[in-house]
Amino acid sequence: MKCEVADVKIPAASVLMPVYNNAPFLDEAVSSILGQSFADFELIIVDDGSDDGSAAILAAWAGRDCRIRLLSNEGNRGIVYSLNRGLVECRGAYVVRMDSDDIALPDRLARQIGTMDADPGIVVLGAAVTCIDAAGREIGMVRHSLADCPLLRQNTMIHPTVVIRREVLVRHGLSYLEKYRYAEDYFLWLQLSRFGRLAAIDDVVLRYRTSGTASRVRHLKAMLRATLRVKLAGAFTLGFLPSVADAGRFLLECALLLLPAALVLRLYLRLTFGKGTKVHL
Numbered sequence: 001m002k003c004e005v006a007d008v009k010i011p012a013a014s015v016l017m018p019v020y021n022n023a024p025f026l027d028e029a030v031s032s033i034l035g036q037s038f039a040d041f042e043l044i045i046v047d048d049g050s051d052d053g054s055a056a057i058l059a060a061w062a063g064r065d066c067r068i069r070l071l072s073n074e075g076n077r078g079i080v081y082s083l084n085r086g087l088v089e090c091r092g093a094y095v096v097r098m099d100s101d102d103i104a105l106p107d108r109l110a111r112q113i114g115t116m117d118a119d120p121g122i123v124v125l126g127a128a129v130t131c132i133d134a135a136g137r138e139i140g141m142v143r144h145s146l147a148d149c150p151l152l153r154q155n156t157m158i159h160p161t162v163v164i165r166r167e168v169l170v171r172h173g174l175s176y177l178e179k180y181r182y183a184e185d186y187f188l189w190l191q192l193s194r195f196g197r198l199a200a201i202d203d204v205v206l207r208y209r210t211s212g213t214a215s216r217v218r219h220l221k222a223m224l225r226a227t228l229r230v231k232l233a234g235a236f237t238l239g240f241l242p243s244v245a246d247a248g249r250f251l252l253e254c255a256l257l258l259l260p261a262a263l264v265l266r267l268y269l270r271l272t273f274g275k276g277t278k279v280h281l
C-alpha cells in the first residue's frame with residue numbers, strides 16, 4: 001500500500017529521477033533503485049508531462065512501494081524545471097541523481113554513500129559507468145568521472161552517477177539554472193566546488209545507456225554553446241582562473257561549432273570521453 005510522506009521517517013538519501021517519455025526503460029530503472037542493498041532512501045520521481053504511457057507505469061510503481069514519491073508536471077516543462085522541482089522535495093542528507101533509462105548496480109548507494117559518510121569534505125561524488133545500447137547490451141566501454149581534471153577544462157562528472165551533499169545546496173541556495181540548459185549540471189559543479197571537493201570512485205555503479213538519437217544530434221551544438229557559456233561564467237562570474245590548456249580546450253570547442261552536427265557528435269564524444277566511444281545513430 002502506498003504510504004503518506006508523514007508516515008515515513010526522513011531517509012538518509014533522496015534519489016532524484018526526472019522522467020520524460022522513457023516507458024520502455026522505466027521498469028528496469030525503478031527496480032534497480034528499489035533493489036539496492038542500501039535501503040534507507042526515498043525515490044523522488046518527476047514525470048515531465050510524458051505522453052507515452054510512462055505516467056501509468058510510474059503510478060503503478062508508486063502504488064507498490066512507499067519509498068516512491070511521484071510528482072507530475074503540468075505539461076512538458078523541461079529537465080531543469082523537473083530537477084529543481086525534485087530538489088525542493090528531497091529530504092535526505094544526500095541527493096543521488098538517476099536517469100530514467102539507466103540501470104543502477106545493486107550496491108551503488110552503499111558504495112557512494114559510504115564514501116561520502118567517510119569524507120565530509122566531499123560535496124559531489126561521481127563514479128564509473130558501463131555503457132549499454134538501447135537493448136541493454138554492453139558496448140565495450142567504461143567511462144569514469146574525471147574528478148582530478150581541472151573543472152574549467154571540462155565537465156568532469158557523469159551527471160547520473162553523482163551524489164550531492166544536500167546541506168551545501170540548501171545553505172548556499174544552489175540549484176540548476178535554466179540559462180545553462182544542456183550544461184546545467186556543469187555550472188552547478190563549478191558552484192559547488194567553491195564549498196568542498198569534487199571526487200569520484202573508480203567503481204562502476206551504473207549501466208549507462210548511450211544509444212544515439214536524432215534529438216541528441218539536434219541538441220549537440222546547443223550543449224556545446226551552453227558549455228562554452230558555463231566556462232565563460234566560471235572565469236568571469238565565479239572567478240576561476242583558466243590555464244593555457246583550459247583556453248586551448250575552449251577554442252577547440254568553439255571550432256567544433258563550425259562543423260556538421262553528426263561530425264561534431266563523434267569528435268566531441270571522443271574529445272570528452274576518449275577513443276573508443278561508440279554512438280549508434
